[in-house]
Amino acid sequence: MVKFILDPSGGIPFYRQIIDQIKFGIASGNLKTGEQLPTVRSLAVELKVNLNTIAKAYKELEILSILDTQQGSGTFINANGIVLSDEEKQGKIQDICKEFLTVAYTYGFSKEEVIAELQNNNLNNNLNNK
Amino acid sequence: MVKFILDPSGGIPFYRQIIDQIKFGIASGNLKTGEQLPTVRSLAVELKVNLNTIAKAYKELEILSILDTQQGSGTFINANGIVLSDEEKQGKIQDICKEFLTVAYTYGFSKEEVIAELQNNNLNNNLNNK
DNA sequence: TATATTGTATTAGTATTATAGTACAAAGGT
DNA sequence: ACCTTTGTACTATAATACTAATACAATATA
Numbered sequence A, B: 001m002v003k004f005i006l007d008p009s010g011g012i013p014f015y016r017q018i019i020d021q022i023k024f025g026i027a028s029g030n031l032k033t034g035e036q037l038p039t040v041r042s043l044a045v046e047l048k049v050n051l052n053t054i055a056k057a058y059k060e061l062e063i064l065s066i067l068d069t070q071q072g073s074g075t076f077i078n079a080n081g082i083v084l085s086d087e088e089k090q091g092k093i094q095d096i097c098k099e100f101l102t103v104a105y106t107y108g109f110s111k112e113e114v115i116a117e118l119q120n121n122n123l124n125n126n127l128n129n130k
Numbered sequence C: 001t002a003t004a005t006t007g008t009a010t011t012a013g014t015a016t017t018a019t020a021g022t023a024c025a026a027a028g029g030t
Numbered sequence D: 001a002c003c004t005t006t007g008t009a010c011t012a013t014a015a016t017a018c019t020a021a022t023a024c025a026a027t028a029t030a
Helices: A014-027 A040-047 A051-063 A086-106 A111-120 B014-027 B040-047 B051-063 B086-106 B111-120
Strands: A067-070 A074-077 B067-070 B074-077
Touching: A014 A040, A014 A051, A014 B086, A040 A051, A051 A067, A086 A111, A086 B014, A086 B086, A086 B111, A111 B086, A111 B111, B014 B040, B014 B051, B040 B051, B051 B067, B086 B111
Parallel strands: none
Antiparallel strands: A067 A074, B067 B074
């Protein structure tokens, strides 16, 4: 369960703020595998935006296999390990690691520095149901 | 020294492709600290775009303290460690690591998995002059 | 100090994106 | 079966982003 909030300043589109909050919710363990998200209508009313704005966020995450949505029943956090094959997982982890190292090196950090910081970081998804 | 290329398909804006290529050039060691980049005019001619498109890329990287530009002389790869204070560096590494872990966890990877993959990755910026 | 070379600023046109309004369609519950 | 609840599709509009044309300003150098 996550409390969604929208910041109209800052120029970040509403639908992207929702995407980011869902991603962070999963990463932090506040959203668990199988958990149902608010319906597009209820969240739209709560956040005072159009339901298509919510639907757009959900849809992008569904394309990424992060959410699982069925018309009539609702939208749920996907059991991500199931839908990605081993090959896809291997490719994905390589992609995100390469991207991350590129950014890190660009800022002048070494591999050792970022690994140390990662080990020190206490963001933890241990509430996740996997 | 880096050979720039633009891919008009794929929908990635030209200025962003240039940004990405500079970032990757630094990360891979092909662009060294202090090295001069092509002038906005010469690169614009070479890539058949307007000089403002190049200038936009350079400017974004200058805001990030990745490039250093002076009217009249040109644009150079910045000695990044010099312009960021220790506090700024510490904040930056925390930011990028938190962002990275969020993405990794969202895809179902553990901290141990991504650290192992990072150690296995051979992207290396050891040609960098720092 | 003139001139060439460098990045910057202003403006405008086009394309894309973000958001909303409204109608549609699928699934579930009664 | 019906009706409610759910997401989806289509359309329109406003805002934003991208690129370009052109003029300006700062620096280097002959």
